[in-house]
Each structure stands twice: as C-alpha cells, then as structure tokens.
Amino acid sequence: MTEVERHRYDVVVIGAGGAGLRAVIEARERGLRVAVVCKSLFGKAHTVMAEGGCAASMGNANPNDNWQVHFRDTMRGGKFLNNWRMAELHAKEAPDRVWELETYGALFDRTADGRISQRNFGGHTYPRLAHVGDRTGLELIRTMQQKIVSLQQEDFAASGDHEARIKVFAECTVTELLKDGDRIAGAFGYHRETGRFALFEAPAVVLATGGIGKSFKVTSNSWEYTGDGHALALRAGARLVNMEFVQFHPTGMVWPPSVKGILVTEGVRGDGGVLKNSDGERFMFGYVPDVFKGQYAESTEEADRWYTDQEANRRTPDLLPRDEVARAINTEVKEGRGSPHGGVFLDIASRLPAEEVRRRLPSMYHQFKELADVDITAEPMEVGPTCHYVMGGIEVDPDTAAASVPGLFAAGECSGGMHGSNRLGGNSLSDLLVFGRRAGLGAADYVEGLTDRPTAAQAAVDAAAATALAPFDPEVGGAPENPYAIQNELQQAMNDLVGIIRRAEEMQQALDTLDRLKARLPNLVVEGHRQFNPGWHLALDLRNMLLVSECVARAALTRTESRGGHTRDDHPVMDSQWRNTLLVCTATDGGVSVERAEQVPMRPDLLELFELPELEKYYTDGELTGHPGRAE
Numbered sequence: 256m257t258e259v260e261r262h263r264y265d266v267v268v269i270g271a272g273g274a275g276l277r278a279v280i281e282a283r284e285r286g287l288r289v290a291v292v293c294k295s296l297f298g299k300a301h302t303v304m305a306e307g308g309c310a311a312s313m314g315n316a317n318p319n320d321n322w323q324v325h326f327r328d329t330m331r332g333g334k335f336l337n338n339w340r341m342a343e344l345h346a347k348e349a350p351d352r353v354w355e356l357e358t359y360g361a362l363f364d365r366t367a368d369g370r371i372s373q374r375n376f377g378g379h380t381y382p383r384l385a386h387v388g389d390r391t392g393l394e395l396i397r398t399m400q401q402k403i404v405s406l407q408q409e410d411f412a413a414s415g416d417h418e419a420r421i422k423v424f425a426e427c428t429v430t431e432l433l434k435d436g437d438r439i440a441g442a443f444g445y446h447r448e449t450g451r452f453a454l455f456e457a458p459a460v461v462l463a464t465g466g467i468g469k470s471f472k473v474t475s476n477s478w479e480y481t482g483d484g485h486a487l488a489l490r491a492g493a494r495l496v497n498m499e500f501v502q503f504h505p506t507g508m509v510w511p512p513s514v515k516g517i518l519v520t521e522g523v524r525g526d527g528g529v530l531k532n533s534d535g536e537r538f539m540f541g542y543v544p545d546v547f548k549g550q551y552a553e554s555t556e557e558a559d560r561w562y563t564d565q566e567a568n569r570r571t572p573d574l575l576p577r578d579e580v581a582r583a584i585n586t587e588v589k590e591g592r593g594s595p596h597g598g599v600f601l602d603i604a605s606r607l608p609a610e611e612v613r614r615r616l617p618s619m620y621h622q623f624k625e626l627a628d629v630d631i632t633a634e635p636m637e638v639g640p641t642c643h644y645v646m647g648g649i650e651v652d653p654d655t656a657a658a659s660v661p662g663l664f665a666a667g668e669c670s671g672g673m674h675g676s677n678r679l680g681g682n683s684l685s686d687l688l689v690f691g692r693r694a695g696l697g698a699a700d701y702v703e704g705l706t707d708r709p710t711a712a713q714a715a716v717d718a719a720a721a722t723a724l725a726p727f728d729p730e731v732g733g734a735p736e737n738p739y740a741i742q743n744e745l746q747q748a749m750n751d752l753v754g755i756i757r758r759a760e761e762m763q764q765a766l767d768t769l770d771r772l773k774a775r776l777p778n779l780v781v782e783g784h785r786q787f788n789p790g791w792h793l794a795l796d797l798r799n800m801l802l803v804s805e806c807v808a809r810a811a812l813t814r815t816e817s818r819g820g821h822t823r824d825d826h827p828v829m830d831s832q833w834r835n836t837l838l839v840c841t842a843t844d845g846g847v848s849v850e851r852a853e854q855v856p857m858r859p860d861l862l863e864l865f866e867l868p869e870l871e872k873y874y875t876d877g878e879l880t881g882h883p884g885r886a887e
C-alpha cells in the first residue's frame with residue numbers, strides 16, 4: 256500500500272484563482288471546513304495575469320448602463336449560444352460582486368468624482384470594466400487572499416487555530432477525483448516539491464482549475480493551463496459543453512520569438528489604440544460583419560469622436576468582439592499587409608501623450624520595453640492572434656454550479672456555457688466572482704443536505720497512486736518516450752490543425768495525431784525521483800492535455816458552421832440551424848464521444864430584450880413564432 260497523507264474536509268476547492276478563492280470564502284462563511292489546493296504558489300494563479308478589468312454594469316462611466324445592456328452584449332458576443340440563465344445571473348450580480356470586493360479592501364481606479372472607474376472593451380456598449388491600471392487580476396487575488404487571511408484570523412480568535420476552517424495546500428497537483436458509487440468522495444494528488452501523495456476526503460469538490468491554453472503552441476496562458484479540471488471532471492463522469500469554442504485573442508506579442516503569444520491587453524484599444532496594416536490603413540472598418548452592421552462607426556472620424564461622445568457616435572470597429580478582430584488580423588497578414596514579424600500594428604503612441612500611456616498601461620509599457628525593446632509611447636506594437644481562453648467547459652447548473660456528478664461543482668474558466676461561442680473581454684473576472692460565489696453556496700447546500708458521508712475506497716486510492724507512479728516504471732514495451740517531445744508535437748498539431756481557421760481534413764489529421772500520441776503515453780519515461788521533478792509533472796499533465804484536446808478537435812469537426820471562436824474555412828457561414836445545438840463531450844473507454852443536445856429556449860422576458868430584426872439574424876424562423884414582435 257502506498258504511503259498517502261490524509262485530510263478530511265467538508266469542501267475541497269481545486270484552484271486558487273479568482274473562482275476558487277471566491278468559492279472558498281463563501282463555503283467558509285457558511286461555516287464549513289474548506290481546503291484549497293493549488294498547483295502553483297498561493298497567489299500565483301492565472302487570474303493575477305488579467306490586465307484589462309472586470310465587467311460590471313455599475314453605470315459609473317455612463318449612466319445608461321444596466322444589467323439588461325450587459326446581458327444583451329454578452330449574448331451577442333457569444334452569438335446567442337450562451338447559456339442564457341448564466342448570462343442573466345452574471346449580468347445581474349456582477350456589480351454587487353465588484354462592490355463587495357471593495358468591502359474586502361480592493362482599491363480600484365477612480366473617476367474624478369470618486370467612483371470606481373470603468374473602461375471600454377470590445378463588444379461592451381458602454382465603458383464597463385472596473386480596473387486597477389492594467390493589473391486588475393492581481394488586485395482581485397490580493398484582495399481575496401486578504402479576505403481569507405481575515406477569516407483565518409477570526410477562526411484563530413474562536414478556536415486558537417488559524418487553519419481550523421480554511422487550509423491552503425499550495426504547490427499540490429490533484430490528479431484524480433474519487434467517488435463512492437456515483438457521488439464524489441474526495442480528490443487525490445501529490446505535493447510538487449516532495450512528490451508525496453495526498454488524499455483529500457470530502458463530499459464536495461469545487462473545480463476552479465482554469466483553462467487549456469497550454470495545448471496550443473502560441474498562447475497567452477502559463478504552464479498551469481493544462482485542462483486538468485476539464486479532464487478530472489470528464490474522467491469522473493461529468494459532461495463538457497462548447498469545447499469547440501476556443502478564443503484566440505487578437506493581440507498577442509509576435510516578436511521576439513521567445514515571447515510570442517504573451518498578451519497585449521484589449522485595454523490598449525479601449526484607451527484609444529488602433530490597429531493598422533503595413534499600408535498604415537485602419538483596416539477594421541472593412542471587417543464589420545453583417546450581424547453587427549449599423550452598430551459600429553463607419554469612418555475614422557466618427558470612431559475617434561466616440562471616445563469622447565458616446566451618445567452621438569458609434570464605437571470603433573477596433574473594439575469588435577475578439578473573434579472578429581482575430582479573424583481580420585489573420586486575413587490582413589495572409590493577404591500580405593502584415594507587419595515585418597507576421598502580425599499587424601497596434602498604435603497607441605500617436606493617440607495618447609507618452610505620460611498618459613505610461614499611467615494607464617504601465618505593464619504594457621514595461622512588457623514591450625523589457626521583452627521586445629519597443630517603446631510603445633513612441634512606436635507601434637506588432638501584434639497577432641494568440642490562444643487565450645476556452646469557452647467550453649464543465650456543464651453546470653447555472654444557479655448552483657453543480658455538475659452532473661453529485662458533489663462535483665465547477666466555476667470559472669473550467670466551467671462552460673456562460674460565454675457561448677465567444678467571451679467578451681472583462682466577462683471572465685466577473686464570471687469568477689459571480690459563479691465562484693455560487694459554487695461555494697452550491698457546495699455548502701449540498702454538504703448540509705447529506706445524511707451520510709461518502710468514503711473513498713482504498714483500492715481507488717491505490718489505483719490513483721499507481722497511475723501517478725507509472726512514468727517511473729512504464730509497463731508497456733516500445734521505445735521510451737520523452738514527455739517534452741510529446742508536448743511539443745501536441746502543441747504544434749493543435750496550433751496548426753485546430754487553430755484559428757479550421758478545415759475538416761486538418762482536424763481529422765489532428766485527431767489521428769492525438770491517437771498516435773495517446774498510444775505513446777504508456778511508454779512515457781521520466782528520470783530521477785519524486786522530489787520536484789518537472790518531467791514527471793508534465794508526464795501527468797499530458798494525460799489531461801490529450802484528453803481535452805481530443806474534445807476540442809472532435810467537437811470542432813462535428814460543428815459544420817462558423818460561429819464565435821470556431822471558424823471553419825469549409826463552412827464559413829454561421830448557420831441558424833446550429834444555434835440551439837450544444838455539443839456535449841463525455842469520456843468513453845480510452846476516448847471521447849461527442850453528442851448533440853438542444854439548448855433550453857430563452858425565457859420570453861429575456862428574449863424580448865432584443866429587437867426582432869436582430870434575433871432574425873441568429874434564430875430560425877420556427878424559433879421566433881412566439882416572439883411578440885411577430886404578433887404585431
């Protein structure tokens with residue numbers, strides 16, 4: 256029997272980003288004992304990288320903003336494929352979640368009259384992103400950690416033990432969820448530093464593990480984003496939705512090669528930066544798609560006036576939703592109007608005084624100065640699309656964040672549905688706060704309603720340990736495989752064959768490659784010991800990366816239309832017959848199956864927030880027969 260450290264909690268939250276921390280706070284406020292387990296250092300989750308801000312219709316910068324406008328923008332951004340109930344809850348609750356952060360101690364940038372300042376972002380009708388310069392995610396995490404420390408101090412005052420009700424297990428990777436019958440019974444993992452195994456017995460697990468970007472070669476994501484939560488949920492019997500929708504952010508750095516993919520925040524365009532091609536043309540005016548016609552400025556003069564007078568002018572097409580801008584950049588480069596290093600130009604230097612650029616975008620200024628030796632106050636940046644965010648994720652109940660497996664909950668980027676086929680910038684940070692809280696509540700309600708506690712069988716614990724140890728002593732014959740080589744091939748295949756523009760033959764090729772890589776997995780060999788061993792860590796991550804990549808490729812091959820973050824060269828048009836179809840992935844023996852499911856029709860009062868002519872661009876005729884506009 257393998258030696259395993261054992262812990263017992265009411266709720267285990269896997270992930271210490273925005274979603275995880277907000278869930279921890281809520282479950283602890285309900286009086287439960289909570290463990291938070293995270294792969295990296297506490298405070299270093301991906302959320303700290305969020306730059307631009309957190310979308311909430313507080314109406315500080317424009318009093319016309321309200322939840323209905325935010326809801327409409329979110330549904331439009333997602334091309335009406337969003338889970339409308341999630342989009343509704345998100346739009347309604349985001350302002351309260353931001354104000355609540357202030358009560359925890361967050362220090363947002365202010366308007367001249369002292370309210371939380373809000374900035375423009377793509378697809379948002381009004382300036383809506385609460386921000387802290389271009390370091391908003393850092394402030395979000397700092398604030399929630401501070402709140403957690405204050406709760407731990409309360410616990411110390413009451414019990415003499417700081418960790419009586421919240422304990423952090425940092426640098427600990429969960430590799431398996433454990434069940435008792437069909438119910439969750441806990442999670443199994445290892446401490447990265449020592450390699451020692453840990454078992455967290457708990458009736459409720461909240462997955463808040465973030466995204467999957469590390470399966471692509473060019474990405475804004477860091478090493479942690481290997482789709483662990485997606486894969487853990489799949490293997491535990493949960494369903495993933497919308498996996499074909501991967502967001503390629505239009506503006507990643509393209510040069511030098513060592514930093515290719517690092518994000519250039521949309522805040523640059525929100526604050527006045529414009530995209531130009533090698534002819535110096537502001538090309539986005541030529542790329543406003545039919546569904547957005549009439550909503551965006553048609554001349555550079557109108558676009559420029561919009562920054563100061565939003566009532567009398569329409570917004571610049573530089574701030575179209577990300578999928579549109581990424582495709583436009585792709586086309587400009589392909590047609591020979593790109594920048595020297597294969598991107599386009601993003602110019603803030605000629606638009607704002609140098610001092611203002613440094614004040615509003617301090618991280619961007621330093622990022623370009625240090626990494627590319629470019630002074631963005633004096634010359635344009637070179638930018639191009641980079642894999643940034645996965646819209647797809649664990650299917651959850653919108654109100655409770657419960658997955659289909661009893662005791663399993665999910666929130667944040669690893670959950671699916673909220674953003675439909677394309678996420679608007681800023682809508683992730685607000686999503687983390689709204690649904691992180693709901694996941695904490697959902698888990699607390701679930702635990703309090705239990706009459707008996709599930710237990711993890713020793714055999715399952717032993718099996719999880721054996722799987723984790725396999726790369727030290729592979730059983731299967733064949734040439735030994737290096738995890739870095741497999742990772743490299745995976746990233747290249749996903750980037751080239753299931754990237755920003757997709758074709759059936761290429762996706763089939765990707766699936767064949769994934770099959771070959773999967774067959775090589777049992778031959779993975781790692782050298783050395785269990786003490787901090789990055790090769791071993793990667794070997795364990797690869798199992799998840801391959802499984803989740805297969806979901807992306809299979810779902811993308813199945814959806815024969817283009818919508819949001821899924822663009823098919825061979826099916827270039829958005830097809831209303833596909834609008835209410837969700838592709839649902841489940842794990843099969845050794846693979847993934849993709850099935851179609853129908854979206855629940857939108858509640859009539861929400862449907863009526865849209866004008867009929869707009870809905871007609873997305874919906875089939877049959878779906879709109881009940882719309883009051885049709886009765887007139």
Ligand code: FAD
Nearest residue numbers: 270271272274294301302305307308429465667668683684
């Ligand atoms: P994360 O913050 O990524 O946290 C995941 C946690 O899970 C980490 O603690 C990790 O260690 C842990 N974890 C993962 N796997 C395991 C495992 N197996 N075992 C244990 N722990 C595990 N969104 C916005 O709304 N506005 C922005 O301005 C913005 N800017 C961005 C800028 C960049 C550069 C990037 C990359 C993203 C940006 N986003 C932005 C998106 C947003 O930051 C993310 O979607 C969001 O932070 C995800 O939060 P999360 O809580 O779901 O996960």
